[in-house]
Amino acid sequence: MEIKFWLNGKKIQAxxxxxxxxxxxLREHGCCSVKRxxxxxxxxxxxxxxxxxxxLSCSMLAARADGKKIVTLEGMQKEAEEFGEFLANEGxxxxxxxxxGFIMNVFAMLKELSxxxxxxxxxxxxxxxxxxxxxxxxxxxxxxxxxxxxxxxEEAKGQ
Amino acid sequence: MLKIKEYVKxxxxxxxxxxxxxxxxxxxxxxxxxxxGNRNVGTAIDLSGLHLDTIEETEEEFRIGAMTSLRDLxxxxxxxxxxxGAVKESLKHIxxxxxxxxxxxxGSIFGRFGFSDVLTMFLAMDSYxxxxxxxxxxxxxxxxxKRGRDILVRIxxxxxxxxxxxxxxxxxxxxxxxxxxxVGIEAQGKVRVAVGARxxxxxxxxxxxGILRGFSQMxxxxxxxxxEAFGEYAAQTVVTGxxxxxxxxxxxxxxxxxxxxxxxxxxxxxxxx
Numbered sequence: 288m289e290i291k292f293w294l295n296g297k298k299i300q301a302x303x304x305x306x307x308x309x310x311x312x313l314r315e316h317g318c319c320s321v322k323r324x325x326x327x328x329x330x331x332x333x334x335x336x337x338x339x340x341x342x343l344s345c346s347m348l349a350a351r352a353d354g355k356k357i358v359t360l361e362g363m364q365k366e367a368e369e370f371g372e373f374l375a376n377e378g379x380x381x382x383x384x385x386x387x388g389f390i391m392n393v394f395a396m397l398k399e400l401s402x403x404x405x406x407x408x409x410x411x412x413x414x415x416x417x418x419x420x421x422x423x424x425x426x427x428x429x430x431x432x433x434x435x436x437x438x439x440x441e442e443a444k445g446q
Numbered sequence: 447m448l449k450i451k452e453y454v455k456x457x458x459x460x461x462x463x464x465x466x467x468x469x470x471x472x473x474x475x476x477x478x479x480x481x482x483g484n485r486n487v488g489t490a491i492d493l494s495g496l497h498l499d500t501i502e503e504t505e506e507e508f509r510i511g512a513m514t515s516l517r518d519l520x521x522x523x524x525x526x527x528x529x530x531g532a533v534k535e536s537l538k539h540i541x542x543x544x545x546x547x548x549x550x551x552x553g554s555i556f557g558r559f560g561f562s563d564v565l566t567m568f569l570a571m572d573s574y575x576x577x578x579x580x581x582x583x584x585x586x587x588x589x590x591x592k593r594g595r596d597i598l599v600r601i602x603x604x605x606x607x608x609x610x611x612x613x614x615x616x617x618x619x620x621x622x623x624x625x626x627x628x629v630g631i632e633a634q635g636k637v638r639v640a641v642g643a644r645x646x647x648x649x650x651x652x653x654x655x656g657i658l659r660g661f662s663q664m665x666x667x668x669x670x671x672x673x674e675a676f677g678e679y680a681a682q683t684v685v686t687g688x689x690x691x692x693x694x695x696x697x698x699x700x701x702x703x704x705x706x707x708x709x710x711x712x713x714x715x716x717x718x719x
Binding site for chain 1: 448449450451452453455474476477478481482487490492494517538541542543544545547548619620
């Protein structure tokens with residue numbers, strides 16, 4: 288069957304099988320940031336944005352992407368680089384396998400919640416598991432990133 | 447592994463119904479549970495083009511399309527206000543936001559899964575399912591039925607003034623619940639107490655002894671005593687079982703505690719603890 292959708296801003300037209308998962312389709316099309324983790328829809332490693340909302344690509348048929356806008360980390364390189372520095376500075380990257388899914392969900396959260404509290408951050412990111420770092424570094428990195436973004440906005444206002 | 451021979455995005459409910467009459471067909475919800483099993487599906491029926499992913503509010507009811515995501519239900523301000531946050535509480539512990547953006551209300555309810563927080567919550571409210579051919583059925587009756595080949599169109603919550611509470615016990619955050627409990631106390635006096643993840647599917651605890659008669663008119667001390675007594679009664683009547691997450695004995699103890707706490711919380715006695 289044929290599907291058409293926007294992948295990281297580019298229109299894609301491709302053949303797929305009815306049972307191909309979006310995760311496999313995206314990896315076959317060069318989006319290797321999308322990781323296969325738990326296979327039980329628990330780890331959040333395979334998170335991508337569909338119509339700006341975070342979804343699990345391991346639990347979604349590629350066929351369901353038809354007509355939709357899909358964004359993976361490959362389409363958010365600038366944002367990922369900026370936030371990635373905060374992750375690294377807080378020692379939250381370690382093996383790095385969970386980082387792409389985690390970063391996707393962080394940016395989804397920031398689209399939904401303009402100024403999240405620590406409690407809201409922990410609640411929103413509960414579906415992103417990391418087995419290296421214990422989540423403290425990730426939380427710190429988000430809080431520091433938010434502070435940095437706020438300061439950046441204030442500075443822009445003052446100019 | 448899930449194998450699918452044919453995928454059909456249906457144009458209307460009749461097409462979905464006709465396709466679903468074959469035993470090898472399967473209606474897709476959010477797929478988060480379906481894809482974990484080993485199943486050969488002949489025709490996967492996708493309802494996502496039928497605009498069943500919205501929540502409508504009328505004077506009398508909330509009408510929740512079967513394809514509404516759990517996340518949309520969780521963040522709906524109208525449902526949140528109506529249930530005093532109980533629906534949000536029943537959903538926010540289910541894995542993560544990404545999962546709840548995929549999982550659908552219809553998938554959760556139609557599956558009548560033992561672990562379902564969603565079914566437990568809806569049983570405690572004056573709620574109904576609307577089936578394409580079968581019409582409108584009370585949630586309790588639907589929950590008792592075996593899975594059929596009809597199409598679940600929407601879930602209806604009647605806007606009967608109600609105070610609700612939802613509590614679940616989990617061994618670890620985002621895991622399946624070990625036990626779930628929801629309470630709905632209607633202004634006219636009707637009290638619904640639902641217990642789920644026993645680990646069998648959720649049931650309503652019938653007040654055969656009239657312990658909760660006049661509950662909403664009781665003072666705080668009387669409510670606390672009635673909640674305690676009903677917790678004991680529920681522990682004696684609700685059938686629990688063992689699985690890898692907990693023993694039947696532990697679950698029975700939890701029935702007593704969670705029922706008492708949820709009744710107190712919904713009754714406005716205190717936080718329930």
